[in-house]
Amino acid sequence: MKNKLKYPTEIVIKPPSKSLNLDLKEIYRFRYLIGNLVWRDIRVQFNAMYLGVIWATVRPLLMVTIFAVFRNWSGASLHVPIPYSVYVYSGLILWFYFTEATTATSKALEKNASLITKIYFPRVINLIVPAIASLYGLGVAMFPLFCMMVWQGVYPGWRIFLLPFVLLQCMLLVNGVGTLFAALSLESKDFDKLLNQILYIGLYVSPVFFAPGLIPEKGRLIYFLNPIAGTLLAFRSVLFNDFPFPLWQFIYSIIATIVLLVIGLIIYQRVEAFIADKL
Amino acid sequence: MIDPIITIRELSKKYYLGREKSNVVRETFGHFLFWPYRKIRGIPNDILEKNKKVIWALKDINLDIYKGDRIGIIGKNGAGKSTLLKILSRLVYPTTGEVRIRGRVTSLLEVGTGFNNNLSGRENIYLNASLHGLHREEIDEIFEDIVEFSEVKEFLDTPVKRYSSGMRMRLAFAVAAHLDPDILLLDEVLAVGDMSFQQKCLKRVEGLTSEGRTVMFVSHSMDSITRFCDRCIWLEQGKLIEDGKAEDVIASYVQKVMKVKSSSFWVKQEEKQALSAGEKPVTNQQEFVRLISARVINSQGKTIVTAPVHEQIGIEIVYDILDNSKNIQPALHFQNVKEVLAFVVAYTDLQYINGVPQCGRYLATVWIPANLLNIGLMYVNLVMVTPDPLEEYIFMEKAVSFNVHETDEVKNTARGLYGRNFPGFVRPLLTWKTEYQGEV
Numbered sequence: 001m002k003n004k005l006k007y008p009t010e011i012v013i014k015p016p017s018k019s020l021n022l023d024l025k026e027i028y029r030f031r032y033l034i035g036n037l038v039w040r041d042i043r044v045q046f047n048a049m050y051l052g053v054i055w056a057t058v059r060p061l062l063m064v065t066i067f068a069v070f071r072n073w074s075g076a077s078l079h080v081p082i083p084y085s086v087y088v089y090s091g092l093i094l095w096f097y098f099t100e101a102t103t104a105t106s107k108a109l110e111k112n113a114s115l116i117t118k119i120y121f122p123r124v125i126n127l128i129v130p131a132i133a134s135l136y137g138l139g140v141a142m143f144p145l146f147c148m149m150v151w152q153g154v155y156p157g158w159r160i161f162l163l164p165f166v167l168l169q170c171m172l173l174v175n176g177v178g179t180l181f182a183a184l185s186l187e188s189k190d191f192d193k194l195l196n197q198i199l200y201i202g203l204y205v206s207p208v209f210f211a212p213g214l215i216p217e218k219g220r221l222i223y224f225l226n227p228i229a230g231t232l233l234a235f236r237s238v239l240f241n242d243f244p245f246p247l248w249q250f251i252y253s254i255i256a257t258i259v260l261l262v263i264g265l266i267i268y269q270r271v272e273a274f275i276a277d278k279l
Numbered sequence: 280m281i282d283p284i285i286t287i288r289e290l291s292k293k294y295y296l297g298r299e300k301s302n303v304v305r306e307t308f309g310h311f312l313f314w315p316y317r318k319i320r321g322i323p324n325d326i327l328e329k330n331k332k333v334i335w336a337l338k339d340i341n342l343d344i345y346k347g348d349r350i351g352i353i354g355k356n357g358a359g360k361s362t363l364l365k366i367l368s369r370l371v372y373p374t375t376g377e378v379r380i381r382g383r384v385t386s387l388l389e390v391g392t393g394f395n396n397n398l399s400g401r402e403n404i405y406l407n408a409s410l411h412g413l414h415r416e417e418i419d420e421i422f423e424d425i426v427e428f429s430e431v432k433e434f435l436d437t438p439v440k441r442y443s444s445g446m447r448m449r450l451a452f453a454v455a456a457h458l459d460p461d462i463l464l465l466d467e468v469l470a471v472g473d474m475s476f477q478q479k480c481l482k483r484v485e486g487l488t489s490e491g492r493t494v495m496f497v498s499h500s501m502d503s504i505t506r507f508c509d510r511c512i513w514l515e516q517g518k519l520i521e522d523g524k525a526e527d528v529i530a531s532y533v534q535k536v537m538k539v540k541s542s543s544f545w546v547k548q549e550e551k552q553a554l555s556a557g558e559k560p561v562t563n564q565q566e567f568v569r570l571i572s573a574r575v576i577n578s579q580g581k582t583i584v585t586a587p588v589h590e591q592i593g594i595e596i597v598y599d600i601l602d603n604s605k606n607i608q609p610a611l612h613f614q615n616v617k618e619v620l621a622f623v624v625a626y627t628d629l630q631y632i633n634g635v636p637q638c639g640r641y642l643a644t645v646w647i648p649a650n651l652l653n654i655g656l657m658y659v660n661l662v663m664v665t666p667d668p669l670e671e672y673i674f675m676e677k678a679v680s681f682n683v684h685e686t687d688e689v690k691n692t693a694r695g696l697y698g699r700n701f702p703g704f705v706r707p708l709l710t711w712k713t714e715y716q717g718e719v
Contacts, residue, residue, distance in 0.1 A: 010379055010380065010381050013378035015375055015376075032409050033409040033410060039402075040395055040402075040406055043398060115393050118388050119368075119386070119410050120368050
């Protein structure tokens with residue numbers, strides 16, 4: 001059998017280095033494994049149930065109904081410039097994607113402990129997979145959104161071409177936060193709880209079921225420190241033509257993502273040196 | 280000079296004892312926070328290191344491994360065998376030192392890792408092979424071979440959770456065995472599974488090595504190491520004790536660890552009287568007979584610790600007859616490890632059976648035929664007796680001992696086609712004669 005892949009001619013095993021080094025070539029060499037692990041995650045998640053596709057959409061749909069009903073009863077103005085149900089639903093599916101993928105990433109090392117301690121492969125792959133695998137659920141949840149958009153008469157404009165870019169930013173944010181907490185939770189389970197709390201509260205402070213117009217002018221600067229806020233607004237903007245693109249907020253989100261990713265990787269690398277001893 | 284395929288230099292691995300989990304983040308922060316305090320009080324910065332109990336799983340290992348080497352790694356539990364394999368398979372980092380590997384490594388530290396219960400056998404083959412870095416096209420090529428080897432063809436689309444444990448193992452080994460590595464690391468994985476499958480695995484490993492692959496193999500079974508390895512590494516408490524030809528290393532390992540003593544000298548050879556401290560000449564009270572030495576030898580007369588099953592083994596006894604008025608003769612009692620008496624060998628040399636004509640030194644050798652003893656350890660008690668009336672003059676318990684092993688060189692042993700080891704003390708190679716007598 002011929003090796004179609006170029007294997008490194010020499011592997012050098014040394015004590016762990018302190019500096020950040022991410023072997024992208026090695027990760028690329030294992031790209032088929034990434035695909036396989038993503039497929040495994042999706043298969044395992046959706047194969048064990050008959051109504052997997054329904055469960056992916058039922059939670060955001062129910063929540064949209066509740067939010068819409070309460071808003072109508074209370075008559076509160078949430079400063080949403082487009083039809084409310086479309087706004088909330090799109091926000092919820094992206095938010096749930098973020099929550100699920102981040103939680104899965106933070107638990108990925110422990111979930112795959114049996115692999116990590118027995119077979120060598122770039123361990124970072126474990127932390128990349130959940131963000132990709134969860135896209136499947138997001139994709140499924142998009143179908144009801146298209147129906148709602150047609151029904152409400154909201155259509156995307158040219159900015160729809162920015163969608164992959166926004167999703168990529170969201171995935172990297174998932175990777176950053178997830179990696180950080182995956183590394184920390186190896187040290188102490190307290191960090192698992194902390195992440196749960198952050199994600200739980202995050203739903204109510206992020207622009208998911210209200211628009212930032214609700215926030216007083218003075219508070220907005222602080223409000224947009226939340227890195228996912230820019231992502232959520234940009235997601236709406238690429239989907240709905242009438243929704244303005246939050247340029248500065250999104251640029252901030254990108255910067256915050258990069259910073260979180262670097263911090264996450266640095267801490268992860270410190271822990272990775274002992275990972276097989278710990279799991 | 281060929282470059283070694285693996286070079287290991289000054290390799291050490293340190294583990295901390297005590298706390299179950301060391302906490303890197305807390306310690307780093309704590310260390311940093313208390314820096315001013317330590318500065319004022321003059322406490323050294325490496326205080327944390329000193330407070331911990333340290334164990335060196337490996338210490339300053341230097342090795343060169345060449346292409347085609349079949350290496351067995353032996354040592355007691357906790358000697359660092361598995362740690363070495365884990366470092367070579369890049370699962371744990373070394374503390375100091377360096378390893379250079381020029382080739383593709385596949386390690387099989389545990390059978391069945393990476394299997395997902397909910398996926399089918401087919402999907403698991405792809406998943407498992409991709410964990411070892413293979414791509415789809417590469418897996419497609421070896422897929423048929425894997426299925427054939429694992430004998431699970433009809434269950435390929437069944438989820439692995441419905442497989443029997445034997446089937447899972449066959450599948451897992453099949454994948455690992457077909458990965459086409461340059462270097463294969465095995466950690467006692469072959470110790471599991473039924474015998475026929477073990478044989479199949481070992482054959483496959485043998486096949487791989489005959490193609491010039493390098494195999495490293497941790498095992499507690501001396502037998503499989505002598506059969507499959509040509510080089511052996513003996514580790515003890517993280518240190519390399521011996522590295523060399525498998526038979527030699529195993530011989531000294533058996534000697535040291537299993538307390539095999541293939542030669543005993545009761546009197547210093549050169550001068551009869553001068554004895555080293557603590558040693559006394561073994562004589563009976565009335566000074567009828569004195570034992571000088573006993574050795575286990577091969578047909579070339581060389582002292583051996585472990586003997587191949589297909590060669591004859593000699594027990595050589597040197598003794599002085601001080602008074603030939605009584606017919607004193609040597610006799611041997613053979614015992615196994617459990618101290619069960621296997622058989623007794625009486626003195627049958629017709630020339631001297633009725634007594635020795637004169638006092639003096641005698642050298643008597645008795646030969647155990649080839650293909651008689653079972654493989655394993657044998658202890659020999661040496662007795663000096665008069666046969667009739669039976670009077671015992673000297674009884675040396677475990678005077679000498681030796682190990683019988685199987686080698687791969689000779690196919691015609693009493694093992695036949697059997698994979699498992701035989702019970703009993705002897706395993707004689709007898710002659711069978713079978714005749715076809717017509718249809719019934």
